[in-house]
Amino acid sequence: MPNSADREPDDVPPEDADLIAYLDGEADPDAARRLETELAKNPAARTKAEALRKTYDLLDYLPKPEPSPTFATKTLTKLDAMSGSRPRIQTTLSQPPSAARLGPWIAAGLLAVAFGFGVHWIARPYLNRPGEPDLADLPIIDRLPLYAGIDDLDYAKQLAAADLFGEDFEPPDAVAPEPAVSPEQRADRIALFRGYPAARRQQLRTLHQDITALPQPEQGRLVRVLERYAGWLARVPEKMRKEVLDAPSADARLAAVRQVRNRQWEEALPATQREKLQLTANADERIRLVKEWRDKERDRQLEWHLAARQWAVISEGKKPWPFSDETLAKDVDAYVKAVFKPDAPAAKQRLFPTEVNKLKTLQAATGQNAAWLPYGAYILLLSERYPTLPVPPFDPTVTDLDQLSARTTAELKSKNGVLKPKYRFVIGKWPDFALAVARDVKAPKPAAGNRSLGPCKPGDFAAPVNDFLTHDLFPRLTSNETRKLDQLAGRWPEYPRQLMELAKAKDLSVPGVTLPGRPSLWAKYYRYTPTKGSARPGEKD
Amino acid sequence: MTGQTSEMMALRDPDIRLMLRVRDVDDQAAFAELVEKYQHRLVGILGHLVRGADGAEDLAQEAFLRVYRTRKKYTPKAKFSTWLFTIANNLALNSLRDRNRRPTAEWNAHDSGARPEEQLPSVREPQPSGALRKVELAKVVRQALDELNDRQRAAVLLNKFEDMGYAEIAEVMGLTVKGVKSLLNRARCRLREVLQPYIYMDGEAPPIHDDVEDD
Numbered sequence: 001m002p003n004s005a006d007r008e009p010d011d012v013p014p015e016d017a018d019l020i021a022y023l024d025g026e027a028d029p030d031a032a033r034r035l036e037t038e039l040a041k042n043p044a045a046r047t048k049a050e051a052l053r054k055t056y057d058l059l060d061y062l063p064k065p066e067p068s069p070t071f072a073t074k075t076l077t078k079l080d081a082m083s084g085s086r087p088r089i090q091t092t093l094s095q096p097p098s099a100a101r102l103g104p105w106i107a108a109g110l111l112a113v114a115f116g117f118g119v120h121w122i123a124r125p126y127l128n129r130p131g132e133p134d135l136a137d138l139p140i141i142d143r144l145p146l147y148a149g150i151d152d153l154d155y156a157k158q159l160a161a162a163d164l165f166g167e168d169f170e171p172p173d174a175v176a177p178e179p180a181v182s183p184e185q186r187a188d189r190i191a192l193f194r195g196y197p198a199a200r201r202q203q204l205r206t207l208h209q210d211i212t213a214l215p216q217p218e219q220g221r222l223v224r225v226l227e228r229y230a231g232w233l234a235r236v237p238e239k240m241r242k243e244v245l246d247a248p249s250a251d252a253r254l255a256a257v258r259q260v261r262n263r264q265w266e267e268a269l270p271a272t273q274r275e276k277l278q279l280t281a282n283a284d285e286r287i288r289l290v291k292e293w294r295d296k297e298r299d300r301q302l303e304w305h306l307a308a309r310q311w312a313v314i315s316e317g318k319k320p321w322p323f324s325d326e327t328l329a330k331d332v333d334a335y336v337k338a339v340f341k342p343d344a345p346a347a348k349q350r351l352f353p354t355e356v357n358k359l360k361t362l363q364a365a366t367g368q369n370a371a372w373l374p375y376g377a378y379i380l381l382l383s384e385r386y387p388t389l390p391v392p393p394f395d396p397t398v399t400d401l402d403q404l405s406a407r408t409t410a411e412l413k414s415k416n417g418v419l420k421p422k423y424r425f426v427i428g429k430w431p432d433f434a435l436a437v438a439r440d441v442k443a444p445k446p447a448a449g450n451r452s453l454g455p456c457k458p459g460d461f462a463a464p465v466n467d468f469l470t471h472d473l474f475p476r477l478t479s480n481e482t483r484k485l486d487q488l489a490g491r492w493p494e495y496p497r498q499l500m501e502l503a504k505a506k507d508l509s510v511p512g513v514t515l516p517g518r519p520s521l522w523a524k525y526y527r528y529t530p531t532k533g534s535a536r537p538g539e540k541d
Numbered sequence: 542m543t544g545q546t547s548e549m550m551a552l553r554d555p556d557i558r559l560m561l562r563v564r565d566v567d568d569q570a571a572f573a574e575l576v577e578k579y580q581h582r583l584v585g586i587l588g589h590l591v592r593g594a595d596g597a598e599d600l601a602q603e604a605f606l607r608v609y610r611t612r613k614k615y616t617p618k619a620k621f622s623t624w625l626f627t628i629a630n631n632l633a634l635n636s637l638r639d640r641n642r643r644p645t646a647e648w649n650a651h652d653s654g655a656r657p658e659e660q661l662p663s664v665r666e667p668q669p670s671g672a673l674r675k676v677e678l679a680k681v682v683r684q685a686l687d688e689l690n691d692r693q694r695a696a697v698l699l700n701k702f703e704d705m706g707y708a709e710i711a712e713v714m715g716l717t718v719k720g721v722k723s724l725l726n727r728a729r730c731r732l733r734e735v736l737q738p739y740i741y742m743d744g745e746a747p748p749i750h751d752d753v754e755d756d
Contacts, residue, residue: 058685075606271702
């Protein structure tokens with residue numbers, strides 16, 4: 001019985017108990033020596049020791065439960081209720097009625113953050129200037145806790161990096177209601193805002209303007225990044241916060257943020273890894289280790305995240321969508337072969353060799369049900385990285401210079417001189433070559449057959465695409481959309497591109513050209529929002 | 542405990558310095574630092590122990606609040622982390638005991654209350670051939686851990702993820718060192734029994750022994 005009480009007599013043979021104590025480094029010196037001799041001469045004992053060690057290593061595969069981003073804030077808010085006294089954390093902000101409801105950035109200490117920002121800015125304080133604030137500044141003032149540790153839009157965008165405050169797995173429709181601001185809070189913030197030097201005030205105005213000018217959902221995403229940043233900044237130990245806020249420039253500030261985050265991440269590692277890191281003297285090796293562990297952690301998180309979306313089928317041992325549908329699975333297979341050409345010679349390969357390798361490895365692993373998930377996610381990513389266009393039904397696709405008409409070639413030459421070197425990276429690749437030519441010449445023509453580099457009006461396409469257009473896409477278009485599309489007829493690549501966009505808008509897959517199956521389902525099951533700006537300026541100190 | 546000793550302890554462990562500030566001047570900023578620093582480790586261990594991140598968060602929060610509530614009684618006898626994990630471990634084992642006792646809300650891993658990643662396949666099917674994917678491996682390991690009783694699991698988690706020695710685990714769990722040793726022995730043997738078919742599925746090649754024998 002696995003759940004027997006601990007009081008039962010020891011059922012572990014004494015030699016096993018000794019072995020375990022030895023492996024744990026808890027055997028006394030005599031016993032350790034004895035065991036070492038035993039292990040050296042006895043292969044069965046070695047096998048057992050190895051099995052005990054390895055089963056323990058397997059525990060590393062458990063995904064690590066993480067506290068939610070609001071955990072610390074929620075915990076600290078409860079102190080108040082408990083002690084009945086004002087917290088001694090220096091803050092002029094009145095406590096919100098419910099930190100959870102108001103969102104993470106109203107956390108205790110936020111105004112202290114706003115105060116501390118950029119000591120260099122506060123060199124000439126203009127405190128307590130009389131007069132009402134400009135009404136136009138009110139939206140900025142209301143968001144002051146959010147903007148407190150931010151220089152400009154570029155800085156804000158860099159915070160969205162994956163290892164900072166970006167969120168890989170954010171649901172696309174996450175909403176963040178802006179917290180309400182009480183009159184007292186507003187008064188505090190107005191005083192603070194007025195205390196800033198004119199240049200800092202102007203900087204905040206520009207920042208606010210830049211952020212609110214961003215299109216949705218990018219704007220919402222960035223605001224959530226800033227919320228996480230502000231919440232974090234309010235909670236980090238005072239000393240670290242000072243390191244961040246006192247940085248003389250945005251770059252230095254970002255470097256400080258990264259440093260503090262790295263330190264925190266390292267502190268949260270399991271003890272054995274932490275120790276390994278401490279024992280690694282070489283700085284480059286430390287960086288390599290941390291990167292390796294972080295990548296591994298991200299991979300695992302991604303896999304779990306994907307698995308959670310289709311958990312019901314996965315846990316029943318079934319294949320996930322679209323691989324569960326036999327026809328669809330075959331179409332996906334054909335699509336991967338035709339569009340990514342993993343087996344084509346390198347010269348005709350659109351993907352980088354590393355991408356081909358990863359694709360093949362993931363594809364080869366798909367025997368196990370859960371392994372369909374990373375494969376699905378990767379082909380979705382590739383399909384977005386390497387979009388294609390419908391191919392002509394009969395003629396070969398135009399992928400090389402000798403397939404162009406004499407006139408087009410002459411035109412290209414007069415523009416570019418020697419052509420081979422200029423196009424060497426796209427020759428052999430559809431539609432990359434044709435698109436490059438179309439960028440350089442107004443109306444490029446192929447040497448024979450087609451009157452354009454690719455099909456670009458109804459009826460021109462291969463039969464499956466023609467059928468799709470007449471039966472699926474065209475009936476769904478509004479008269480406006482039809483008119484706009486008709487105006488592009490005969491123009492390549494404008495016409496097929498418009499087709500693809502319309503199909504996507506109507507949640508349809510274009511046969512042989514986009515991933516088989518509804519685009520919305522692909523997004524639902526396999527898309528994660530990759531965080532941009534993971535370039536790491538100033539990572540090294 | 543003399544003042545002299547506590548000063549020496551505090552010198553060695555910066556967390557004790559923070560906790561002394563919490564105790565002596567109710568310094569909430571120092572407390573916030575401790576929360577920030579330990580939240581990941583605490584929720585990590587508790588999540589494995591009580592099988593569920595939500596429950597783990599509640600327990601971790603309660604543990605931190607209890608640290609704060611009992612701050613005046615704090616004496617730096619050992620590392621701060623030992624004290625924190627003692628509180629957390631007691632809370633977790635009590636909550637697990639209550640959960641098991643409550644006849645109406647009988648808890649098991651397959652209840653709908655568990656989040657998808659905590660649910661386990663109903664049949665454990667060893668698949669000794671082929672590359673077992675990490676996700677599936679994690680499921681199997683989770684299940685193996687569930688085969689242990691609560692105290693065995695706690696000892697294993699503290700040993701494995703907090704790298705605690707037998708003596709420290711004994712302090713956290715209120716047992717003798719001998720008691721911890723026997724808990725861990727049974728736990729490790731049980732884990733080996735259950736996980737034996739999977740141990741070379743993580744990509745590492747098995748060792749080549751002339752004579753492989755298993756009992």
